[in-house]
Amino acid sequence: MNPASNQEFIHVKRKRGKSATLNFRHNVDSSESLRSLGLNSNSKLQDTFCLTNDDIIKKLKVAQSHLEVSGFFSHFQGLVAKALQALDPLRSPNSPKILKIVCLGLGSFSDCIIARYQLALLTLLQTKLEIGSVELFDPIFSDQENAVLEELGFHVLTINEEGRRCVENDLLTLFYLPHCSHQLTNNLLFANWNIEKLKNCVIISNSFANIHNSVPPRILSQSLSFISRAGDICEEFEVKNCFEYSDIFNDTSIHVFSKLNAFHQMNDFWLDCSPPVYLDSDFVKSSCIEDIKPNQL
Ligand SMILES: C[S@@+](CC[C@H](N)C(=O)[O-])C[C@H]1O[C@@H](n2cnc3c(N)ncnc32)[C@H](O)[C@@H]1O
Secondary structure (H helix, E strand, C coil): CCHHHCEEEEEEECHHHCEEEEEEECCCCHHHHHHHCCCCCCCHHHHHHCCCHHHHHHHHHHHHHHHHCCHHHHHHHHHHHHHHHHHCCCCCCCCCCCCEEEEECCCCCCCCHHHHHHHHHHHHHHHHCCCCEEEEECCCCCHHHHHHHHHCCCEECCCCCCCCCCCCCCCCEEEECCCCCHHHHHHHHHHCCCHHHHCCEEEEEECHHHHHHHCCHHHHHHHCHHHHHHHHHCEEEECCCCCCCCCCCCCEEEEECCCCHHHCCCHHHHHCCCCCCCCCCCCCCHHHHHHHCCCCC
16 A cells, blocks of 8 residues: 555535545544645635536646656556466467456545546556446545546446455456555455456556565455465566656556466365455445445535
């Protein structure tokens, strides 16, 4: 996870009585958080909320143009091609084609530059790889952000599956979880924990290898066991953090499950697939979803 975005959720009143959940740093009250972000709760934040859909799309287009000509984007495109080649060289003479993107935990892209550039990367990938279907879910999205995403031709999911999104039959799917909680990624792996599904998953998220090296073994085996075991069956392509802003694509890897064949016969590896249980969950749970939807207060 990006340490800079180690966040928790608080409610902030919007104009016209709307409320939204915004993510700010731990252990600080909202006005202090706003000050630390260089914002004044009465002015700049409200200005942000006055942006029209067109304003938000314009800002996104600026980010796209900036990213598209960057060395980072060339590197990233090359890495995606390499990852797809590794996926299954026997599948067809050409690299397999990604048919769908599912993005979880993007963040508030109308007012957060990190999320905006991450969305810009998604849109560029969609165009370059001619991917038809894009679905997104983040409980933090405001009504306006949902509307902008729909305007861009994307589908905003309405149910909080807590990351447990299953790949559809034979639809090679790119799951994009930029700086998402490890538990969400672990849930995604749990939902797809068999050979038929995993072979159709490409996961862009925090590096599994870094999680392995940084999380204590007890937590890895108890709470993040799917990430822990995924290390054995996937190949990881590390994204070089060479973009101008260093906190947008840091600690990111492309993971493809190219080593599944060796595990075909290893029943024990697949049998232990009981749902993960977290003592302290670090994502928004589905039971809380009503609490954090805009317009509820
Ligand atoms: C650490 S932030 C990452 C935000 C942004 N991508 C970044 O890099 O700064 C984690 C994101 O996960 C989202 N999130 C929390 N629970 C979620 C859930 N159940 N499903 C999808 N996203 C969730 C949060 O709202 C938040 O935007």
